Amino acid sequence: MSGAYDGVRVLDASGAIAGAMAAMYLADQGADVVRLLPPGRGPLDGGPGALCWDRNKRLCALDRAAPAGAAQLRRLLAAADVLVVDDTPDELDRDGLDPDGVRAAHPDLIHLWLPLLAPAAPWGRLPADPLLADAVSSASGEHGSYDGHPLALVTPIAAYGQAILGATAVAAALLGRDGAGGGGAGRGSAGRGRAVLVSGLHATAAMQAASLTDAEGIIRASQPGGGGSSPNYRLYRCSDDRWLYLGALTEPLFLTALDVLDLFEVLTMPGVDGSMLNMLRPGVGAPVVARLAARFAERPLAHWERLLTDAGVPNAPAQTRDEWWAGEVVASNGMRRVHVHPELGPVEIPGDPVRLSRTPGTFFHLPSTQAFVDAAAVWTDPRPAAAAGEPAGEPTGEPAAPLAGLRVLDLGSFVAGPFGSTLLADYGAEVIKVEGPGGDPYRIYTVSFLAFHKGQADIVVDLKTPEGRETFHDLVRSADVLLDNVRPGVRERIGTDYATLAAINPRLVRGTVTAWGTGNPLSATPAFDPLLQARSGLITAQGGAGAPCQSAMLVHDIGTGSLVAFGILAALYARRRDGLGQEVVTTMVNSSVMMQAGEFVHHAGRPAPAVGGHEYVGDTAVHRLYPCKEGWVAVAATTPEHAAALVAAFGEGSEPGGGPGLGGGSEVDAVALLRAPARGPAAERITAALAGLTGAEAAGLLAAAGVPAAPVLDRGGFLTDPWFAAAGILTRIDEPDLGPCTVVRRYADWSGNPVEITAAAPPPGADTRRILAGLGYSDDRIAELLAAGAVREHAAP
Numbered sequence: 110m111s112g113a114y115d116g117v118r119v120l121d122a123s124g125a126i127a128g129a130m131a132a133m134y135l136a137d138q139g140a141d142v143v144r145l146l147p148p149g150r151g152p153l154d155g156g157p158g159a160l161c162w163d164r165n166k167r168l169c170a171l172d173r174a175a176p177a178g179a180a181q182l183r184r185l186l187a188a189a190d191v192l193v194v195d196d197t198p199d200e201l202d203r204d205g206l207d208p209d210g211v212r213a214a215h216p217d218l219i220h221l222w223l224p225l226l227a228p229a230a231p232w233g234r235l236p237a238d239p240l241l242a243d244a245v246s247s248a249s250g251e252h253g254s255y256d257g258h259p260l261a262l263v264t265p266i267a268a269y270g271q272a273i274l275g276a277t278a279v280a281a282a283l284l285g286r287d288g289a290g291g292g293g294a295g296r297g298s299a300g301r302g303r304a305v306l307v308s309g310l311h312a313t314a315a316m317q318a319a320s321l322t323d324a325e326g327i328i329r330a331s332q333p334g335g336g337g338s339s340p341n342y343r344l345y346r347c348s349d350d351r352w353l354y355l356g357a358l359t360e361p362l363f364l365t366a367l368d369v370l371d372l373f374e375v376l377t378m379p380g381v382d383g384s385m386l387n388m389l390r391p392g393v394g395a396p397v398v399a400r401l402a403a404r405f406a407e408r409p410l411a412h413w414e415r416l417l418t419d420a421g422v423p424n425a426p427a428q429t430r431d432e433w434w435a436g437e438v439v440a441s442n443g444m445r446r447v448h449v450h451p452e453l454g455p456v457e458i459p460g461d462p463v464r465l466s467r468t469p470g471t472f473f474h475l476p477s478t479q480a481f482v483d484a485a486a487v488w489t490d491p492r493p494a495a496a497a498g499e500p501a502g503e504p505t506g507e508p509a510a511p512l513a514g515l516r517v518l519d520l521g522s523f524v525a526g527p528f529g530s531t532l533l534a535d536y537g538a539e540v541i542k543v544e545g546p547g548g549d550p551y552r553i554y555t556v557s558f559l560a561f562h563k564g565q566a567d568i569v570v571d572l573k574t575p576e577g578r579e580t581f582h583d584l585v586r587s588a589d590v591l592l593d594n595v596r597p598g599v600r601e602r603i604g605t606d607y608a609t610l611a612a613i614n615p616r617l618v619r620g621t622v623t624a625w626g627t628g629n630p631l632s633a634t635p636a637f638d639p640l641l642q643a644r645s646g647l648i649t650a651q652g653g654a655g656a657p658c659q660s661a662m663l664v665h666d667i668g669t670g671s672l673v674a675f676g677i678l679a680a681l682y683a684r685r686r687d688g689l690g691q692e693v694v695t696t697m698v699n700s701s702v703m704m705q706a707g708e709f710v711h712h713a714g715r716p717a718p719a720v721g722g723h724e725y726v727g728d729t730a731v732h733r734l735y736p737c738k739e740g741w742v743a744v745a746a747t748t749p750e751h752a753a754a755l756v757a758a759f760g761e762g763s764e765p766g767g768g769p770g771l772g773g774g775s776e777v778d779a780v781a782l783l784r785a786p787a788r789g790p791a792a793e794r795i796t797a798a799l800a801g802l803t804g805a806e807a808a809g810l811l812a813a814a815g816v817p818a819a820p821v822l823d824r825g826g827f828l829t830d831p832w833f834a835a836a837g838i839l840t841r842i843d844e845p846d847l848g849p850c851t852v853v854r855r856y857a858d859w860s861g862n863p864v865e866i867t868a869a870a871p872p873p874g875a876d877t878r879r880i881l882a883g884l885g886y887s888d889d890r891i892a893e894l895l896a897a898g899a900v901r902e903h904a905a906p
């Protein structure tokens with residue numbers, strides 16, 4: 110068995126990054142992926158990143174608009190297990206690839222649709238331009254710049270996030286269709302094909318799930334700022350002008366950092382009152398930041414890096430992408446692969462980010478002219494028994510949730526592991542959070558904790574006691590999956606390493622997340638998301654020649670959690686064949702490479718990836734963010750028609766905003782505008798023309814004139830935007846302590862029976878008794894375990 114998805118056929122009819130990369134994840138795990146390209150399009154016409162996301166695929170030239178091509182497409186659809194598309198709704202309708210139409214003709218097919226913008230929103234028919242998606246999703250508005258205005262993102266993070274979420278949803282849908290492979294209670298479902306929608310807005314909502322969770326009275330950092338939100342968790346400039354990210358996310362870590370900095374006195378500053386969380390209150394954090402900034406400015410980066418690291422405080426230098434790529438951490442994780450391309454010579458591309466111990470999926474080739482095959486010759490042979498294993502059963506009305514019947518144990522903390530369980534719960538699995546007596550330290554961030562644990566069950570088991578461990582082993586026997594993101598060494602200490610667990614339950618799939626992987630100097634050090642942003646070059650690329658700019662999105666936590674969820678689902682699919690589980694390993698390093706996958710492709714002559722500036726608003730005068738009298742607007746003209754429409758809207762005489770117009774009327778060279786710099790005379794004229802409008806008015810007016818445009822929403826705008834409510838991106842949950850909370854509803858929309866999680870996050874030990882009773886433990890036995898402190902339960906108030 111070489112790959113988990115051996116024999117699974119994927120038709121990749123995508124046009125942009127997200128679809129191609131979702132299919133890549135399946136190809137990496139052995140799926141037979143056929144990528145359709147319009148005739149005349151070369152394998153690398155999609156840019157250097159295609160070397161990564163079209164690897165391990167066969168390429169087919171196919172003209173969907175021509176009768177012969179359309180007939181061939183229909184034949185391929187009938188032979189495929191999965192179709193991946195990422196076009197706009199109009200384009201799908203035109204080509205007969207809309208979910209309803211395709212599913213009606215091919216009820217067993219999984220239709221994965223990855224539009225950048227959610228089709229239900231008014232901007233669903235806008236072009237798939239990251240500038241627009243980042244604007245409406247609040248990614249730009251919340252990406253703090255140093256003077257508080259929105260930033261255009263230079264890395265297509267939404268598309269990368271969407272790709273791995275999409276792959277994960279397909280992986281769940283395949284299990285739902287083909288059965289998850291018997292063994293425990295109620296495995297599999299009678300599900301057949303599905304239509305699954307994962308938009309770029311699902312991805313940005315995932316990466317902002319913590320900040321989009323909202324409850325009355327919740328305090329958030331008042332000024333995001335380009336360097337980070339609070340004194341304990343932000344960038345500081347050192348005396349050698351290099352930047353260091355201080356990642357003291359918890360109070361104990363912050364106290365240690367203050368010790369290193371000899372700055373305990375900040376705890377007595379006004380409003381701090383000895384509590385780190387108070388520094389999030391308006392006006393309280395800024396003077397503390399100033400004190401820490403002054404201290405960091407006294408010594409060079411290496412000095413602080415050494416002291417903080419020796420004291421166990423997570424920290425990282427802001428590096429360039431090149432430094433990260435060339436360093437030993439990326440290499441030791443197998444993420445820098447060198448291949449000889451038949452046309453380009455040596456190329457470097459990201460490696461496999463998810464490693465399955467038993468089914469590694471070893472096949473590897475790059476997209477080149479040699480990867481083309483004739484569409485007529487594809488899938489003409491009888492269907493392989495891809496779905497061998499448990500029979501899918503006949504459809505019985507609406508299919509069950511894709512992962513119904515699967516039990517997942519999550520021993521992780523913070524976000525990078527738990528987001529994997531968040532996804533598995535979203536797809537219908539039963540998730541049990543297993544906490545030690547100390548509990549998950551992330552619980553101090555109450556709303557964020559809710560975001561990643563809603564609807565889960567909770568048991569407290571002390572794995573450092575013999576009875577606790579014995580009880581835990583019984584729990585492991587009942588489970589399909591276990592995952593965590595603890596530090597290296599912890600697993601062996603508490604007996605949760607794969608070798609120990611596999612001896613107890615050979616069917617178990619174990620997901621293992623670490624920060625830095627093994628065998629490199631960082632392996633033993635703790636990590637949080639922004640440290641990866643700093644080391645990987647993400648924030649240096651965004652800041653350009655200016656100060657580095659942190660993303661407020663949990664790019665790597667969500668990336669890593671999604672990667673491990675995908676690997677787990679692939680391993681469950683492989684388990685259907687022989688009933689055996691395996692270990693799935695991924696790292697935050699792997700995620701940091703995949704979340705800049707295209708940027709990390711290297712070959713001779715490749716154009717340099719985009720670089721921002723710490724006040725970066727876009728790349729041309731007609732493709733950038735503009736301030737309005739209230740709010741901002743994203744203008745995304747990329748064709749001569751768009752530019753001409755912009756001139757018509759704002760040319761001399763029209764002046765809809767009451768401003769001076771572009772000037773020159775018909776004399777304005779629309780095509781030249783497409784190349785006009787983002788800051789210059791043309792941009793100034795557009796700024797003046799928009800100055801009399803609000804962001805929403807400007808967006809409406811431009812869109813009506815035929816210029817792609819959207820309002821730039823901030824967090825508040827996103828939370829209250831009626832279209833997001835209509836698109837079902839958010840929902841409400843009643844939390845016993847916090848009251849009604851707004852939360853991100855789910856990370857994929859499904860045809861048929863979607864899971865609707867309405868329960869809050871559990872307190873520690875909320876389900877201890879129920880879970881143990883389910884394992885067959887008597888009341889007396891449970892009482893003994895409680896008395897011995899081997900397990901704990903939540904005392905009802």
Ligand SMILES: CC(C)(COP(=O)(O)OP(=O)(O)OC[C@H]1O[C@@H](n2cnc3c(N)ncnc32)[C@H](O)[C@@H]1OP(=O)(O)O)[C@@H](O)C(=O)NCCC(=O)NCCSC(=O)C(=O)O
Nearest residue numbers: 523524525544545571572573594595596624635636637638
């Ligand atoms: C996230 C961490 C910094 C958290 O560090 P810690 O709080 O110190 O936890 P550790 O993982 O190191 O270890 C957990 C400790 O709890 C103990 N432990 C755990 N479970 C149990 C049970 N059930 N019973 C008894 N003891 C237990 C375990 O033995 C360890 O103690 P000892 O035996 O005494 O050692 C680290 O786990 C880490 O770097 N993980 C890898 C990277 C990662 O996932 N980072 C979080 C990203 S999320 C993020 O960035 C964000 O939230 O933002």
